[in-house]
Amino acid sequence: DAMVIQNPRYQVTQFGKPVTLSCSQTLNHNVMYWYQQKSSQAPKLLFHYYDKDFNNEADTPDNFQSRRPNTSFCFLDIRSPGLGDAAMYLCATSRAGEGRDTQYFGPGTRLTVL
């Protein structure tokens, strides 16, 4: 089935050690999003790609970067993870204009920072 895949599902890293989370999709959607959800909080949009155009939310820390080498893949890089970056990271995709941009989500990667 077409879907959004996130790897790994669980990631443990050390304080300050760079980590990369990956997302892939078989839906051929042109928009991809990264959200951060901390415990008991709402998912917060970090950034999104509209095709190759990168759109960063104003309050996303510089510590977070993203790459989209092709339509199917998108990566979230955390350059120097801090304890406060422990969270669930959700990737989502949509086709611009379709269903008012209904988003299709992956299962998330839960990041632990030691």
Next chain:
Amino acid sequence: ILNVEQSPQSLHVQEGDSTNFTCSFPSSNFYALHWYRWETAKSPEALFVMTLNGDEKKKGRISATLNTKEGYSYLYIKGSQPEDSATYLCAFRITGNQFYFGTGTSLTVIP
């Protein structure tokens, strides 16, 4: 940052009960309101996209209404079943691919 509020935060109901919860959002710059269901260990799943004031959507036993003028949406579940247990998220959309989520309502249906 736009404030989207969901209430109640959590809910326990008996199997067969009907229930409803609320999503409140700013009444300006409205583009769409999305509802998602998120079961534990699974991906959030889209339920409804609502765009017009007065919209009503239905999917099986689940329905939703929208009031954009006063900034709220209700989600109703008729005859709750254990498989309805999940977190229900709403997301307020303004233009420019910007989505603002609520913290969700966690529903537990007790058999």
